[in-house]
Amino acid sequence: MKVYADNAATTYLSKTARDKLIECLDNYNGNPNSLHSDGQRTQEVLDEARAIVAGCINAKNPNEIYFTSGGSEADNQALLSAARGLSRKGKKHLITLNIEHHAILHTMAKLEKEGFEVTYLKPQANGIVDVRDVEDAIREDTALVSVMFANNEMGAVQPIPEIGALCRSKGVLFHTDAVQAAAHLPIDVQAMNIDMLSMSGHKFHGPKGVGILYARNGIRLVNVIEGGAQERGKRAGTVNVPGIAAMAAALKEGCDNMDANMSHVRKLRDKLIDGLKDIPYSQLNGDPVNRLPGNVNWSFEGVEGESLLLHLDLYGIECSSGSACTSESLEPSHVLTGMGVPVEAAHGSLRFSLDSDNTEEQVDYIIEKVHSVVDLYRSMSPYWEDLMNGTREHCIPEYM
Numbered sequence: 055m056k057v058y059a060d061n062a063a064t065t066y067l068s069k070t071a072r073d074k075l076i077e078c079l080d081n082y083n084g085n086p087n088s089l090h091s092d093g094q095r096t097q098e099v100l101d102e103a104r105a106i107v108a109g110c111i112n113a114k115n116p117n118e119i120y121f122t123s124g125g126s127e128a129d130n131q132a133l134l135s136a137a138r139g140l141s142r143k144g145k146k147h148l149i150t151l152n153i154e155h156h157a158i159l160h161t162m163a164k165l166e167k168e169g170f171e172v173t174y175l176k177p178q179a180n181g182i183v184d185v186r187d188v189e190d191a192i193r194e195d196t197a198l199v200s201v202m203f204a205n206n207e208m209g210a211v212q213p214i215p216e217i218g219a220l221c222r223s224k225g226v227l228f229h230t231d232a233v234q235a236a237a238h239l240p241i242d243v244q245a246m247n248i249d250m251l252s253m254s255g256h257k258f259h260g261p262k263g264v265g266i267l268y269a270r271n272g273i274r275l276v277n278v279i280e281g282g283a284q285e286r287g288k289r290a291g292t293v294n295v296p297g298i299a300a301m302a303a304a305l306k307e308g309c310d311n312m313d314a315n316m317s318h319v320r321k322l323r324d325k326l327i328d329g330l331k332d333i334p335y336s337q338l339n340g341d342p343v344n345r346l347p348g349n350v351n352w353s354f355e356g357v358e359g360e361s362l363l364l365h366l367d368l369y370g371i372e373c374s375s376g377s378a379c380t381s382e383s384l385e386p387s388h389v390l391t392g393m394g395v396p397v398e399a400a401h402g403s404l405r406f407s408l409d410s411d412n413t414e415e416q417v418d419y420i421i422e423k424v425h426s427v428v429d430l431y432r433s434m435s436p437y438w439e440d441l442m443n444g445t446r447e448h449c450i451p452e453y454m
């Protein structure tokens with residue numbers, strides 16, 4: 055059986071998105087910035103995509119939507135804009151979480167080198183930040199709070215409406231990396247007081263290499279890519295109209311069917327969680343309730359996540375042992391260690407990210423194979439032997 059359970063790394067292109075992509079590649083080859091008919095026909099496709107995206111997140115105006123090359127670029131642009139814009143007013147302090155995606159963390163590190171001060175908040179043991187910690191961290195000179203909507207590794211969903219209301223009341227800009235949340239959880243940028251928000255096409259069955267930055271009117275963006283005046287002068291480069299139209303179609307399909315899709319995915323997730331609970335000295339990472347509908351992140355003591363992953367792949371099960379960016383290094387995940395999971399437990403972790411095309415039968419298969427693979431590797435592990443004969447201490451209780 056083949057089971058794709060790595061949808062947090064990327065999703066497959068949906069038929070709707072593929073059809074739109076092909077339609078545009080065949081029929082809309084004009085440059086939307088050209089004044090002739092072909093250009094203007096293509097401009098209409100772009101306008102339609104912008105209106106669709108604005109509708110999906112309840113943006114006030116489609117001109118608050120900027121198309122980028124992906125989630126990473128949107129994250130970079132949001133942080134650089136807030137920092138560079140507000141430092142002129144003496145605001146040189148930024149707040150984020152230590153469990154953010156590297157698109158955020160590495161941009162923050164760059165800003166630190168430029169003289170900004172960054173507070174990296176640590177979430178609680180369940181992976182969720184305490185809003186009071188955000189409130190305590192806000193200072194007179196705080197320019198921006200950037201807190202991800204939902205974590206890509208262990209799925210915890212952050213208290214976005216509460217943080218949005220707090221930032222608005224303190225006059226601090228609020229950005230959220232909603233790459234994992236878009237089309238999976240309801241997003242309303244107005245009701246949630248979100249000033250800037252990032253999304254990425256390939257995380258909701260759109261194409262790779264296209265993303266979205268929402269920036270509320272009144273926020274001054276700085277350019278990450280300099281050149282022509284595309285995207286109202288804020289993102290140079292001839293616009294990828296087919297990719298953008300396909301991304302908008304995928305987002306709309308995901309948002310229109312969110313309730314039905316996500317109740318199915320939640321059921322699968324909870325079935326998988328139930329099925330793994332009887333493995334001793336193993337644990338679910340991240341809040342059991344406030345988590346992405348499809349995310350199951352599990353630590354197994356005494357084994358390496360990478361070994362489990364490669365063995366599961368032999369059975370046709372594709373998952374992840376951390377985020378795709380860190381899985382080639384043997385460093386444990388900064389997300390798991392950042393929320394206090396012991397290093398030994400972080401090393402033995404697997405992430406399954408399910409989506410609407412997964413089935414109950416596939417989940418039964420995952421449960422069966424995970425049990426057998428964990429047993430197999432534990433039976434060969436000197437580390438596990440030490441745990442069993444008491445020469446080494448457990449870091450996870452026998453049962454949750």
Ligand SMILES: *Cc1c(COP(=O)(O)O)cnc(C)c1O
Nearest residue numbers: 124125126155157206233234254
């Ligand atoms: C995938 C991801 C990104 C990066 O998006 P790209 O489009 O791949 O650049 C950023 N943040 C989170 C939370 C992600 O999951």
